[in-house]
Amino acid sequence: MTLQDKLQHLPETPGIYLMKDIHGDILYVGKAKNLKRRVRSYFQKNQQHSKKVQRMVFNIADLEIQPVDTELDALLLECRLIQKIHPHYNRVMNYYQNYCYVDFTESGPVLTKSPTTTSVGPFRQYKQLPEIVALLSETYLLPKVNNVTKKMIQQQLPAVEHYSLTERLANCHAFFAGKKTTFFNLLKERIAYSAKQQNFEHAQLIKEQLELCQRLYHYIQQRNKFCQKKQLTLKLPLSENYQKIYFIAYGSIVKTIIQKDDTAVIFPTEKFSLSPLQKEDVDPLDILRSYYTRYHKVTPSDEAI
Known part of the structure; x- marks a missing residue:
């Protein structure tokens, strides 16, 4: 059956579709609530198609579908196939090997690719985690913080250096575990200090970092609750x-x-x-x-x- 024949006989059911090139290699795995409507949309003239989609469609020589019962089934099957096949044109869910764990040493949180007995995770936000770990380390004045940053934090948060190292590390761990932590209040204090010093650019930077941390923290809490x-x-x-x-x-x-x-x-x-x-x-x-x-x-x- 030719590609055109397959396009003419698509079912109007949920399912996944695999776009293949002339060699039979899978270019893309997608899901659909309605296979007929979704798959045919690739082959219709549409100015909203990105150049990436246009390149993919140009290289499609064959098509395989797998109907399923519900859209949820399609979403989950699509995910597993992307993880297994690693199609060239899929970006989302194609890099789970890069997801990180956060481990805890005497010097503070560190990112690891493999779990240990003391690590938490894994987290998909692997591109954002280094910034968050660095922010925790400097806010709690952990041992690896350089002298310039240390002096800045001592001015912004004079009480922090009086916390025991055990207490500071515990608050870092609590953040990644989705438990109660003083981290957010400390960041708000840093924002207030910078604004009072009329260093509004730095205050805005810390505010954006605070929002980033709040999103991850909320995600961790919701995931933990569900599990x-x-x-x-x-x-x-x-x-x-x-x-x-x-x-x-x-x-x-x-x-x-x-x-x-x-x-x-x-x-x-x-x-x-x-x-x-x-x-x-x-x-x-x-x-x-x-x-x-x-x-x-x-x-x-x-x-x-």
């Missing part, structure tokens, strides 16, 4: 009064079933446990958590922790 839930149930509608039920325990889908809308939903009786998060699990977890937050309806089992 601590023992029983979550997500119901997604299918056709003809059927629905697909996703049973989620500790951040992972443990079972799915398809049944009629009016059928009672009973969570599996097996015992599930929280497993250490691996780099390749970060993106699927974020997809599942985001989808659950947007689409679930609260049930009694959702409150189980």
Whole structure:
């Protein structure tokens, strides 16, 4: 069957599609809520197509699709295939090997590619983490801070050097664990000091760094909360009064079933446990958590922790 034949017979269902070149190599993996509408859109004249998309379409010689039950299934399958195949034109979810852990030494937090017994993570924000680690180190006057920065922080935060090193390190660890920390209050004090000295450029810089840290901290808290839930149930509608039920325990889908809308939903009786998060699990977890937050309806089992 030619590419044009395949384009004419696409189903209007959720699924994933694999764009291939003349050699059969996969150029791109995508997901669709409606395969027919999404895939055909690549081959229609559209001024909004980026040059990257135009180059990809020019090189497409074949197409493979895989229909699935729901958009969530498509999202998760797309993620796993990107991680496995590493297609040239996929950027998102294609670099999970670069995700970092944060370990803690006597000198403060350090980034590592592999987990240790004392590390937390992994985190997908690997490009932002060095800036955040540096900001924590200087704000808490950790041992590796240079003398110039040390004098600046002593002026901005005179009380910090009176904290014990153990206490300072504990606050750094608490940040990456999503627990209570003095870090944000200290950053606000630094902003206030710089503004009082009319150093507004520096105050703005610290404010932007504060917002960056707040986003990561909120993400960590939400991820931790989701992974601590023992029983979550997500119901997604299918056709003809059927629905697909996703049973989620500790951040992972443990079972799915398809049944009629009016059928009672009973969570599996097996015992599930929280497993250490691996780099390749970060993106699927974020997809599942985001989808659950947007689409679930609260049930009694959702409150189980």
